[in-house]
Amino acid sequence: MAEVLVYVDHVDGAVRKPTLELLTLARRIGEPVAVALGAGAEATAATLAEHGAVKVLTADAPEFADYLVVPKVDALQAAHAAVSPAAVLVPSSAEGKEIAARLAVRIESGIITDAVDLEAGDEGPVATQSVFAAAYTTKSRISKGTPVITVKPNSAPVEAAPAAGAVEALSVSFSEQATGTKVTSRTPRESTGRPELTEAAIVVSGGRGVNGAENFAIIEALADSLGAAVGASRAAVDAGWYPHSNQVGQTGKSVSPQLYVASGISGAIQHRAGMQTSKTIVAVNKDAEAPIFDLVDYGVVGDLFEVVPQLTEEVKSRKG
Amino acid sequence: MSLRIVVCVKYVPDATGDRHFAEDLTVDRDDVDGLLSELDEYAVEQALQIKEAADDDAEITVLTVGPEDAKDALRKALSMGADKAVHVEDDDLHGTDVMGTSLVLAKAVEETGYDLVIAGMASTDGTMGVLPAILAERLGVPQVTLLSEVSVEGGAGGVVKGRRDGDTASEQLEASLPAVVSVTDQSGEARYPSFKGIMAAKKKPVQSLDLDDLDIDAETVGLEGAWTKVESATERPARTAGTIVKDEGEGGKQLAAYLAEQKFI
Ligand SMILES: Cc1cc2nc3c(=O)[nH]c(=O)nc-3n(C[C@H](O)[C@H](O)[C@H](O)COP(=O)(O)OP(=O)(O)OC[C@H]3O[C@@H](n4cnc5c(N)ncnc54)[C@H](O)[C@@H]3O)c2cc1C
Ligand SMILES: Nc1ncnc2c1ncn2[C@@H]1O[C@H](COP(=O)(O)O)[C@@H](O)[C@H]1O
Numbered sequence: 407m408a409e410v411l412v413y414v415d416h417v418d419g420a421v422r423k424p425t426l427e428l429l430t431l432a433r434r435i436g437e438p439v440a441v442a443l444g445a446g447a448e449a450t451a452a453t454l455a456e457h458g459a460v461k462v463l464t465a466d467a468p469e470f471a472d473y474l475v476v477p478k479v480d481a482l483q484a485a486h487a488a489v490s491p492a493a494v495l496v497p498s499s500a501e502g503k504e505i506a507a508r509l510a511v512r513i514e515s516g517i518i519t520d521a522v523d524l525e526a527g528d529e530g531p532v533a534t535q536s537v538f539a540a541a542y543t544t545k546s547r548i549s550k551g552t553p554v555i556t557v558k559p560n561s562a563p564v565e566a567a568p569a570a571g572a573v574e575a576l577s578v579s580f581s582e583q584a585t586g587t588k589v590t591s592r593t594p595r596e597s598t599g600r601p602e603l604t605e606a607a608i609v610v611s612g613g614r615g616v617n618g619a620e621n622f623a624i625i626e627a628l629a630d631s632l633g634a635a636v637g638a639s640r641a642a643v644d645a646g647w648y649p650h651s652n653q654v655g656q657t658g659k660s661v662s663p664q665l666y667v668a669s670g671i672s673g674a675i676q677h678r679a680g681m682q683t684s685k686t687i688v689a690v691n692k693d694a695e696a697p698i699f700d701l702v703d704y705g706v707v708g709d710l711f712e713v714v715p716q717l718t719e720e721v722k723s724r725k726g
Numbered sequence: 727m728s729l730r731i732v733v734c735v736k737y738v739p740d741a742t743g744d745r746h747f748a749e750d751l752t753v754d755r756d757d758v759d760g761l762l763s764e765l766d767e768y769a770v771e772q773a774l775q776i777k778e779a780a781d782d783d784a785e786i787t788v789l790t791v792g793p794e795d796a797k798d799a800l801r802k803a804l805s806m807g808a809d810k811a812v813h814v815e816d817d818d819l820h821g822t823d824v825m826g827t828s829l830v831l832a833k834a835v836e837e838t839g840y841d842l843v844i845a846g847m848a849s850t851d852g853t854m855g856v857l858p859a860i861l862a863e864r865l866g867v868p869q870v871t872l873l874s875e876v877s878v879e880g881g882a883g884g885v886v887k888g889r890r891d892g893d894t895a896s897e898q899l900e901a902s903l904p905a906v907v908s909v910t911d912q913s914g915e916a917r918y919p920s921f922k923g924i925m926a927a928k929k930k931p932v933q934s935l936d937l938d939d940l941d942i943d944a945e946t947v948g949l950e951g952a953w954t955k956v957e958s959a960t961e962r963p964a965r966t967a968g969t970i971v972k973d974e975g976e977g978g979k980q981l982a983a984y985l986a987e988q989k990f991i
Contacts, residue, residue, distance in 0.1 A: 417894055474890075474899055475859065475869060499893055500855070500872055507824075507856035508863045516825065516953025519854045532957070538745045538851075543960050550953035586868030587901040590887075594895045608990065632990065650874075650891065650912055656741075657765070657847065657911045665990050675741050679853075686988060687965075688981060694972070701965055704984045708973025716978025724982060724991050 408436035408492035411485055413505065414454065414462075415497045419446025421453045423605045424497040424559040429457040431524040431562050435531050436492045438569075439463065441485045441576065443478055444470040448573055455571020457564065463488070463576040474587035475501060479508040481578045486513055488576070491552060493531050495524075498556040506556045515551025522561045522662070522683065531555065539656070539675050540682035559604040560662040595651060603635040603652060608665045609684070611637035611654055612647075613677075615670020615691065615710055619647040624714050625669060631721040637661065637681075639671045655680035669710040673698030690714060729784035729882050732840045733773045734831055734861070735766040735803050737796035738851040745851070750949060751956040752821045753851055755793060762799035765846035767916035770803045772909045773844050774917070776878050777807075783881065785809050787838050791819065791830050797932065804927035805919035812838055816936040821949025828857055830947060832864040833940040841882045845908045847872055858908035868901035874912035878903070 410432040415422045425440075432438035440459040442450040447464035454462050463485050469477040482505060486494060496506040498520050510517035523534035530553050535544045547553070603609065610632065612625035622636075629636045638648035640655055654661055656676040666684035671677060673689075673696055681687070682701065689698045694707045706713050739745045739758040748754040770788065777784040788803040790796045791814040800811040814834050822830070835843055843865075848855035855872075862869030870876075873888035886905050890897045891912070919927070937944055945951055971980055985991050 474871075474897075479863075501892065503854070503856050504859035504869070504871065507854075507859045511825070511828075511860050511863045516823070517856070518954055519856060536962070537853075537959075539741065541745065541962055542747065543962055544751075544956050545958045546954055546956045548953060549955045583863075583866060583868070587870050587899055587905075589897050590900050591898040592895045593897075595893075651893075656850070656853070665985070665988075686990075687968075688984070690977070690981070694970070699968075699970055701968075702970070703965075703968040703988075704981060705968060705970040706973050706977040706981050707970060708977040712975075713973050713977040713981065716976075717981050718978075720979050720982035721985070721991055724986055 409439045409489050410436040411482070411489060411491040411494040412438050412440045412459070413482060413494070413496040413502065414440050414442040414450055415499060415502060416442060416446060416450050419449025421450050422497070423564065424557070426457045426564040427559065427562040428495045428497060428557055429454070429459060430565045431557060432495055433458050433567060434524065435526050439489055439491065441482055443481050451571050451573045455569055456566055458567035458569050459571045460569045462571050462573050464573055465576040465578045467578070469580055469584055472589055473585050474589060475504050475508065476586060477580055477584045478505050479512070480581050480584055481576060482509050483512055484578045485576055486552065493553040493555060496554070496556045498558045503556050506554050510554040513551055515554050516548035517554045518546055518548060519556045521555050521557045524555065524557065536683055539679035558660060558662070600629065601633070601635045603637060603659050604661055606635035606661070607663055608632050608634035608667070609637045609654070609661050609663045610634045610667040611639065611671060612642055612669050613639035613671030614641035614645070616642060616647065617670070622648055624711070628667065628714055628718045628721070631718045631725070634667070639677050668698055669714055671698055672696045673701060729776070729780055729878065730839050730841045731773045731776065731784055731786045732835050732838055732843045733769050733786060733788045733803065733808065734843065734845040735770065735788050735790050735799050736763045736849045737761070737790060737792045737799035738763045738849055741850050747959045750821065751959055752949065760795055760798065762802040763846060763850045765848060765850055765911060767806070768909050768911055768913050769844045769846045770806050770808060771916040772876050772913055774807045776876070780878065780881060787812055789831065789834055789838065790814070791827055791834070800932055801927055802919065804930045805924040806917060807923060810930055811932040812935060813932055814935045814940065818937055818944040818948045821952060822947045823952040823954050824852070824854055824857055824860065825953050826947035826951055828860040828864055830940065830942060831857070831861055833942060834935060835861070835865065837935070837940060841903045842878065842886060843906045845906070847908050847910045858906050862906040865906065868905040870899050870901050870905050871908040873899070873907060873909050876907055876909055876913065
């Protein structure tokens with residue numbers, strides 16, 4: 407059976423959920439061979455094996471942390487040369503997309519970014535994408551080279567599928583470009599203790615209607631009662647009420663949770679672009695004409711300062 | 727020598743309009759109003775700020791690959807303050823994918839001469855966000871991408887520095903020129919063209935180039951040359967109309983009841 411390279415997104419050996427989803431998709435096309443780079447690469451193997459990786463190619467070198475993107479491209483290219491896979495799958499993070507794109511140029515292959523589903527086809531894998539702010543669904547495939555496809559979080563279930571997951575050292579020689587862009591300092595993002603926005607099953611977002619940084623406590627309280635991640639519209643972020651890392655939309659994160667709760671958000675096209683594919687959408691807005699109501703499964707026309715705290719109390723009491 | 731900045735700008739269908747596909751499954755660019763991609767305005771803005779910081783010892787060229795109407799995007803960038811424009815236009819470019827576009831941009835950038843290329847974080851129609859990285863790969867120069875802050879030190883032979891806010895960390899980056907930069911919408915609001923700027927833009931030079939001028943084989947671009955193929959595009963079915971209630975004092979409880987019924991609680 408053909409092998410499929412899966413690029414592993416991990417933090418010091420802890421594999422992030424979108425990579426496990428990629429393994430599910432990779433198994434539809436062939437046998438997943440994972441590529442894990444940097445500090446903790448070998449520690450990823452056990453989790454990857456549980457989810458179907460037949461092999462885990464690992465490499466660690468200071469270059470992976472000290473320079474931007476290119477060292478990882480060099481490594482993925484080495485893995486491509488070693489395995490001759492049927493496809494290369496990469497998580498659709500900002501960095502993942504750049505790695506995939508540069509690899510595609512080097513191996514003279516087409517690239518599809520931000521797939522939301524993937525299936526095997528007669529002429530290679532067929533990727534589903536959601537375009538024009540999710541107004542259209544397209545199916546595409548790659549007609550030249552080894553298909554390189556980046557896949558959005560929440561595009562497939564995580565499935566247990568035990569495989570060998572044999573660790574093999576990948577030998578990488580760095581290109582001249584590898585050290586072109588130096589990372590002179592790195593400040594890790596502080597953890598909030600809440601689920602990761604793009605991976606969360608429930609996202610609770612606030613917009614301009616929240617009217618102040620301190621009022622975001624209302625949104626956070628609801629999120630915590632539901633075990634949800636917190637999102638924000640760009641208006642709320644631009645006003646300085648909530649960090650940009652929590653922005654949902656075209657220029658923020660794109661989320662596709664089971665449940666999306668929008669409060670004080672009008673539902674502009676750029677916001678919809680990042681949340682329209684959520685399974686269930688509910689909203690609280692005092693303007694009955696707000697476009698967000700076109701999307702909702704359940705909407706409450708009302709003042710969020712009344713409705714949201716009442717909802718939070720009710721959730722808590724129902725949960726006991 | 728003064729700093730040569732090339733800004734890549736794309737002409738895109740208006741996102742607030744009714745965007746759709748043409749029969750050949752390419753983005754329909756005829757029926758929908760187009761404009762300079764808002765995300766590329768941030769790139770133009772940073773170019774202008776870099777020029778100002780260099781006491782005007784810089785020249786900004788805006789570059790687009792696109793149909794005749796894409797001149798509108800160039801005009802807008804010129805009226806914001808860019809110095810000159812290059813428009814790559816050729817019938818054979820219809821349907822070009824990111825690999826083809828990046829090839830054309832790379833040739834055009836080289837033809838124009840550059841120390842710094844600045845692009846937007848993503849186009850608002852294709853939203854791939856990968857072109858700047860590909861351009862750096864093709865040009866063989868450093869990529870310093872997705873910056874929310876950018877500065878140049880030391881002019882043409884100097885360095886570019888910037889801050890990249892990633893998923894797990896915020897990084898300070900540095901590379902020697904020449905380099906390719908992309909900037910996010912966190913880099914600072916783009917200025918509006920002034921009346922003076924709009925008038926001045928009318929006199930600024932716009933150079934037109936076609937594939938021959940760039941020595942590009944038509945077969946490597948366009949729909950036929952594309953390395954990806956869209957097989958189908960279907961309009962997403964409208965969401966079925968949901969229940970909407972007006973809060974009469976019990977709105978929160980009603981919403982909770984709905985969420986419980988849907989097993990979220
Ligand atoms: C290139 C580009 C990229 C963009 N990217 C993004 C993006 O990634 N994400 C994003 O979100 N936006 C993005 N935008 C901005 C987008 O166009 C909107 O401006 C933004 O989404 C509006 O945010 P909002 O809904 O919070 O604010 P508004 O549109 O001002 O809506 C606020 C809503 O709150 C309601 N409200 C007010 N007070 C209350 C109350 N007490 N109780 C209940 N409801 C109340 C109002 O009725 C209104 O509907 C982008 C724009 C551009 C041009
Ligand atoms: N046809 C084009 N002409 C000029 N610049 C472009 C073109 N397409 C993309 N770009 C640039 O590349 C950036 C990222 O585009 P993309 O990877 O298509 O999302 C954009 O913000 C532009 O700066």
